[in-house]
Amino acid sequence: MTSDAHAAPPAPTDEVVELCRDLLRIDTTNTGDNATSIGERGAAEYVAEKLADVGITPVIHESAPGRANVVARIPGTDPSRGALLVHGHLDVVPADADEWSVHPLSGELRDGYLWGRGAIDMKDFDAMVLAVVRHWQRTGVRPPRDVVLAFTADEEAGSEYGAHFLTTRHRELFDGCTEGIGEVGGFSYTVDPSRRLYLIETAQKGIDWLRLHAKGRPGHGSMLHDDNAVTALAEAVARIGRHRFPVVVTETVRAFLEEVSEVLGIELDPDDPEAAIAKLGPIANIVGATIRNTANPTRLAAGYKDNVIPGRASATIDCRSLPGQSELLERQLRELVGPDIAIEYVQRQPALETTFDGELVAAMGAALRAEDPGARPVPYMLSGGTDAKAFSQLGIRCFGFAPLRLPADLNFSALFHGIDERVPVDGLQFGVRVLDRFLRTC
Secondary structure (H helix, E strand, O other), X not given: OOOHHHOOOOOHHHHHHHHHHHHHOOOOEOOOOOOOOOOHHHHHHHHHHXXXXXXXXXXXXXXXXXXXXXXXXXXXXXXXOOEEEEEEEOOEOOOOHHHOOOOOOOOOEEOOEEEOOOOOOOHHHHHXXXXXXXXXXXXXXXXXOOEEEEEEOOXXXXXXXXXXXXXXXOHHHHOOXXXXXXXXXXEEEEEEOOEEEEEEEEEEOEEEEEEEEEEOOOEEOOOOOOOOHHHHHHHHHXXXXXXXXXXXXXXXXXXXXXXXXXXXXXXXXXXXHHHHHHHHHHHHHHHHOOOOOEEEXXXXXXXXXXXXXXXXXXXXXXXXXXXXXXXXXXXXXXXXXXXXXXXXXXXXXXXXXXXOOOHHHHHHHHHHHHHOOOEEEEEEEEOOOOXXXXXXXXXOEEEEOOOEOOOOOOOHHHHOOOOOOEEEHHHHHHHHHHHHHHHHHO
């Protein structure tokens, strides 16, 4: 009888489920406040242990108490080539357990899915990377180029304590990195049973989070009052919330729509891209946000007593700008809110856009087609933002490529920051196989 000590290690497609489940059970909720954000250090230590266990040397870099990042480098066979950065964040957005079918920290396996906050954003990819490199170390595989692994904190609140900290304080860790891959790309969109588009992120909108501030004359709530800060703020917020900015089709979005129109056999009217987007089903929500600047009110704050009219009121607006349009968006917003409302930027990070070509893109396509003969890679723009914003400042060409083959009826976009977040187990295992092929050949 073979003892457990000499048992064969699990296959990476099996181990990825265990790794992802463990990560989902570590609460890494990022509230945007250091005092209440928790768990990133624990997750970083878990990742570092899994790397060290197979002979990879990890280093934990803490930007503030508990806000921890892990970086490691795996040497390639050709040191003359530029290194590839593979990055994933460990933090997640908050989740209200009362709204979920399962507890968001359960890591429960049910109906062929692994459930939990972070299952697709983005502990699934973290687990895929760990499974692949652990398998390499056990079997003696070396990648063709150096691979730099970065598992970061704070992506969900702008990356100040994560990727931006690393790129400003420890930029030497990324010496030689010329390209990088991270989240929200490489997932499938089913055309028919034999064909799937795989959306590769080559662009992402800018982050332009801001606060509006209104001032007025404080007073008693029972009296007539024509200088009410809450009223002024509410009117400005309503104007922004109901406004639709002009349609602008960028090169990335145009390329995506042309590919989709050809595959689906639908007519693309360049002057009315929304007609084609409306036929895309669940992903229309993501794509529809990439043909214009957007601004969504998310928080309001005013007052300190029910019968006191406050002298100040504020609102937070989540704005996302198309490439090259951040300053235009600011002018558009100032026209909407009027001269009496002050605008304060909370986060302002640029949009990114690169071309859909080169050896790295070819390697992505080859790896996808090897595991899914019906795969057709297409470029797209992400409506949100990722840690790529920080890494691109080092001159790294960044892509979203965290491969997943998804069920045709799964509303993937609704799971990001939504309730009942879950990843299909077979999709997770598919991602491991694709990532392994890609990293061996890129």
